[in-house]
Amino acid sequence: MANQILPLTLYAPVKQDADSQAAALHIATGFEGAFTGLMASGIVHFARVALIPDPTSKGILAFMVITEFDGDMNTYLRFFWNNGLDATFPTLATILVTPPQSTDFAGFSNWVNDGNLPVQLFGAYTASVEQILACPGIQ
Amino acid sequence: MSTPAPPSTPDWSNVQGLVRSGYTHPFSTHLLFTFPNPLSPAARQSFFGALLPTLQSSADWGSTKPASMLNVGLTAGALAKMGQPTAAAQAAFPADFRTPSYTGSNLPDQWLAMDGTPLFPASEVDCVVHVYGLSQADMEALVSTVAAAASAAGITERLPLAQGDGRLTQCNLPSGEVHFGFMDGISEPDLRTPSTGGVLPGDLANFVIGYADPSLPPDQVSVDPATGPAGDFARDGIYDGFAVIFQNSNEFSAYLSQQGAALAERLGRTPEDAGEWVAAKIMGRWRNGSPLELSPNGPERSTSRSSDFGYASDPTGVRCPFSAHVRVSNPRDEPLKPVAQHPFPRLLRRGVPYGPPPVPGVPDNEDRGLVGLFLCGSLSQQFGKVLAWQQVNNFSSVYQSTGYTTQDALIGNRDTSNVTLPVPMAQGDPVTLPALPEWLIYRGVAFCLLPSISTLTALAQADPVFGTAAAT
Numbered sequence: 196m197a198n199q200i201l202p203l204t205l206y207a208p209v210k211q212d213a214d215s216q217a218a219a220l221h222i223a224t225g226f227e228g229a230f231t232g233l234m235a236s237g238i239v240h241f242a243r244v245a246l247i248p249d250p251t252s253k254g255i256l257a258f259m260v261i262t263e264f265d266g267d268m269n270t271y272l273r274f275f276w277n278n279g280l281d282a283t284f285p286t287l288a289t290i291l292v293t294p295p296q297s298t299d300f301a302g303f304s305n306w307v308n309d310g311n312l313p314v315q316l317f318g319a320y321t322a323s324v325e326q327i328l329a330c331p332g333i334q
Numbered sequence: 335m336s337t338p339a340p341p342s343t344p345d346w347s348n349v350q351g352l353v354r355s356g357y358t359h360p361f362s363t364h365l366l367f368t369f370p371n372p373l374s375p376a377a378r379q380s381f382f383g384a385l386l387p388t389l390q391s392s393a394d395w396g397s398t399k400p401a402s403m404l405n406v407g408l409t410a411g412a413l414a415k416m417g418q419p420t421a422a423a424q425a426a427f428p429a430d431f432r433t434p435s436y437t438g439s440n441l442p443d444q445w446l447a448m449d450g451t452p453l454f455p456a457s458e459v460d461c462v463v464h465v466y467g468l469s470q471a472d473m474e475a476l477v478s479t480v481a482a483a484a485s486a487a488g489i490t491e492r493l494p495l496a497q498g499d500g501r502l503t504q505c506n507l508p509s510g511e512v513h514f515g516f517m518d519g520i521s522e523p524d525l526r527t528p529s530t531g532g533v534l535p536g537d538l539a540n541f542v543i544g545y546a547d548p549s550l551p552p553d554q555v556s557v558d559p560a561t562g563p564a565g566d567f568a569r570d571g572i573y574d575g576f577a578v579i580f581q582n583s584n585e586f587s588a589y590l591s592q593q594g595a596a597l598a599e600r601l602g603r604t605p606e607d608a609g610e611w612v613a614a615k616i617m618g619r620w621r622n623g624s625p626l627e628l629s630p631n632g633p634e635r636s637t638s639r640s641s642d643f644g645y646a647s648d649p650t651g652v653r654c655p656f657s658a659h660v661r662v663s664n665p666r667d668e669p670l671k672p673v674a675q676h677p678f679p680r681l682l683r684r685g686v687p688y689g690p691p692p693v694p695g696v697p698d699n700e701d702r703g704l705v706g707l708f709l710c711g712s713l714s715q716q717f718g719k720v721l722a723w724q725q726v727n728n729f730s731s732v733y734q735s736t737g738y739t740t741q742d743a744l745i746g747n748r749d750t751s752n753v754t755l756p757v758p759m760a761q762g763d764p765v766t767l768p769a770l771p772e773w774l775i776y777r778g779v780a781f782c783l784l785p786s787i788s789t790l791t792a793l794a795q796a797d798p799v800f801g802t803a804a805a806t
Contacts, residue, residue, distance in 0.1 A: 273715065
């Protein structure tokens, strides 16, 4: 039985007003901190947030999350939500061009699933995080 | 539009009957339908109107069982084809209902014939009607009524079996028994509401839509949609991972015989008794229902319906192997990894066997198995989570010793030829049950919502409106 390793490539355009642009920077910084906690889940291979620049200006075009994890999407999302994202998501929702229908977990889950691009930008793992960490010399 | 706060317990007369308890009617047929696209309002009215007179709720039916009755499940495809509720409201349903994922969960995206030949895409099943009868005649009469109503509405019935009339018709085994000879449905969550403010693993808030704490404590399943027109449509409903599972009883019996003969001397049992020991180690219960944790040496009448036990006192799996079916599907007090802990997945199971019962010692080529209704508040957080645990035993550190390479001993896709069941022994080396066959194969699945009685009643009206008090 193969380990199921799933990518998430979330692309979410950001509003272009000054307040939203500033908030995007702030939220992206906060996400990096949240990802540190997410690594404690023992299922995340990597997680990065990127602010996609607008090629026509100096602003931010979109908010992007690139990650790969073991298991099913919903377990991953619930762990993320239970570990702090519930407090951040309502603010994130205010800067999105296409906001979620709600800022509860259902809205978050639907927003992620709807914005998940059918591409994998990076993937290098065939073993689970736990199996990799169990290898001699890796910690 | 604001939605009034729901009461703390449902009006059970508004909840479909399968939710509150399983039925003991000895006859049932489970009909699959594909709606035309779109399903016209007139066709919708006529079809659901024909179902309403025998639509069974969870209200107490008193001393007189209905002679026949039915319950109804609708997929997201049905909602789309009906245009009910609005497209915006449909988008508020969780993604696991709107766009089910089959990846990694051992579920086929096609309905399959017994030989694996695709019959029709899973996405084409829009509606499942579960018909029950006290007698075969009662059941058949209602099946005819439902089939005629579907035909009149331009709705196509799908026939998943090659035998009989092609429908999923219940096999009359002794009450509670399934084809491998085990008692089923012993350990079921109840729908109590929490009495102390906490969330019980099996309580109402985790199953019936509309009763969850909106702050979503970690132990609580996110049961959605909770608000707005979608919440009105869904309230008092429940999700159903409807699955038809082929059971290869020939191969199961042959495996027990082979392993029983091989282990008889080591176990000090007759080959037949050793085969029963193997069956119990695979299931985690003896065939009569006695859990290995309470009755490690053999079945006992006194424990045959027991569900009050845990695994804390069996940390090495000497009594019940870690990958035994019941220990994977409901690990109880097993220590779980942090990412697996919340929410704890439970399912309300309402299955019945289909196909002729096997004759002991007589191999055959019959199509038999389980018509499974796995009711839950979230298809991914409960149904999908249990299926994922069954596919890869990685949710607890107890599996570390085997490198997280084991599957549920009873059900798994066996995509390698060497799925084994390590069986720790009190004395001596562990026994390894080798090369577990793929005894259980999913033949088809439909991700349904069992809507409330009021929602189904509204669908039988010309212009249902969801999102106002009047419509609920």
